[in-house]
Amino acid sequence: MxxxxxxxxxxxxxxxxxxxxxxxxxxxxxxxxxxxxxxxxxxxxxxxxxxxxxxxxxxxxxxxxxxxxxxxxxxxxxxxxxxxxxxxxxxxxxxxxxxxxxxxxxxxxxxxxxxxxxxxxxxxxxxxxxxxxxxxxxxxxxxxxxxxxxxxxxxxxxxxxDAVTAISGSGPAYIFYVVEAMIEAGVLLGLPRDTATELVVQTLYGAATMIRETGTHPTVLREQVSSPGGTSVAALRALEDHKVRAAFLTAMEAAARRSRELSPPAG
Missing domain, CATH: 3.40.50.720 (NAD(P)-binding Rossmann-like Domain)
Known part of the structure; x- marks a missing residue:
């Protein structure tokens, strides 16, 4: 062929x-x-x-x-x-x-x-x-x-x-954005940048592998990490206070809308 x-x-x-x-x-x-x-x-x-x-x-x-x-x-x-x-x-x-x-x-x-x-x-x-x-x-x-x-x-x-474009087509940009933020947080907390980078990248890779290989819903996996009154719960509460989940929804809607706008007329 x-x-x-x-x-x-x-x-x-x-x-x-x-x-x-x-x-x-x-x-x-x-x-x-x-x-x-x-x-x-x-x-x-x-x-x-x-x-x-x-x-x-x-x-x-x-x-x-x-x-x-x-x-x-x-x-x-x-x-x-x-x-x-x-x-x-x-x-x-x-x-x-x-x-x-x-x-x-x-x-x-x-x-x-x-x-x-x-x-x-x-x-x-x-x-x-x-x-x-x-x-x-x-x-x-x-x-x-x-x-x-x-x-x-x-x-x-x-x-x-258009939804595919918003989720997986543009999706790597969102992930890289989050990774950047997590690395910056590590530096802010006193870690060397290369150490923060290794921690974040392996954490991302490991979490994605868990989702794929276990077949467990992300909500369940998140709850397994989030001990009552623990550090993860405190962090997630801060994310909710800043409406991060809503921001992601809005961002992907914007990407899908832009995909539709970029599509030329068929005729």
């Missing part, structure tokens, strides 16, 4: 590297970018080929659109006459709907919309994936296998993609 990755930015190059690691023949992979130098650099790093976007899609069974949303219209216009019949097009651009792509690609083109996130860089990504009108079950499986090379994948109705 030949795959063309159009866009050699962070997510495009990450996916390309993961495909090579997962056993894809580098000869079947081609990367394109507006900057030919960038495409050649990424191709050289992973032993794949670099080509212009039109040449890349002419031989591709799967075309991955990994450009910024504002660059999508120009890219689609450029490759329109070169997409192979029965090719699968997978878009990982935020806020671009399958309807938008289907109206601009050749009639009947199979499209999948996906929202990965930056932990894909370490093969721990989370992607939400939605098929378009013409996508067959076999093609959906192809798209799933492609994205599983960088982490976990769920398939859901496209109407939920």
């Amino acid at each position: 030949s795959i063309a990755v159009l866009g050699a930015g962070v997510m495009g190059s990450t996916l390309l590297a993961a495909l090579v690691r997962s056993g894809h023949d580098p000869g079947d992979l081609v990367v394109s970018d507006r900057s030919s130098g960038r495409a050649e650099q990424v191709a050289a790093e992973h032993g794949t080929r670099a080509a212009a976007s039109t040449a890349a899609v002419e031989t591709a069974d799967v075309v991955v659109l990994a450009v910024k949303p504002q660059d999508m219209a120009a890219l689609i216009e450029e490759i329109h006459d070169h997409v192979r019949p029965h090719a699968l097009v997978v878009s990982i651009a935020a806020a671009i709907s399958t309807d938008y792509l289907e109206r601009r690609l050749p009639e009947g083109t199979s499209v999948v919309r996906a929202m990965p996130n930056t932990p894909a860089l370490v093969d721990q990504g989370m992607s939400g994936m939605s098929p378009g009108r013409h996508c067959t079950p076999e093609q959906l499986d192809q798209a799933r296998a492609l994205l599983e090379s960088v982490g976990r994948v769920i398939v859901l109705d496209e109407s939920h993609q």
Whole structure:
């Protein structure tokens, strides 16, 4: 299966590297970018080929659109006459709907919309994936296998993609924000910064691993840490006093709303 990755930015190059690691023949992979130098650099790093976007899609069974949303219209216009019949097009651009792509690609083109996130860089990504009108079950499986090379994948109705963007797409930023704050608190309490960093990062990793491996609800896990009258309860009371839970809800609603605003009209 030949795959063309159009866009050699962070997510495009990450996916390309993961495909090579997962056993894809580098000869079947081609990367394109507006900057030919960038495409050649990424191709050289992973032993794949670099080509212009039109040449890349002419031989591709799967075309991955990994450009910024504002660059999508120009890219689609450029490759329109070169997409192979029965090719699968997978878009990982935020806020671009399958309807938008289907109206601009050749009639009947199979499209999948996906929202990965930056932990894909370490093969721990989370992607939400939605098929378009013409996508067959076999093609959906192809798209799933492609994205599983960088982490976990769920398939859901496209109407939920703004929520996916708000939760997992933007989610790493929230986690990094909390980690920053906890490290600063450690420094404020007199710890060396490297010590505070190690304590916070391992605590985060351990807590996330507990949730995944035990299957226990986070509320139960939180209660297990929170002894009556203890330190955790005192801290959680301060978080509630500052309405941190409400702030997170408001923040994610804002992210979902912004995702909707960024989505261009399909017509």
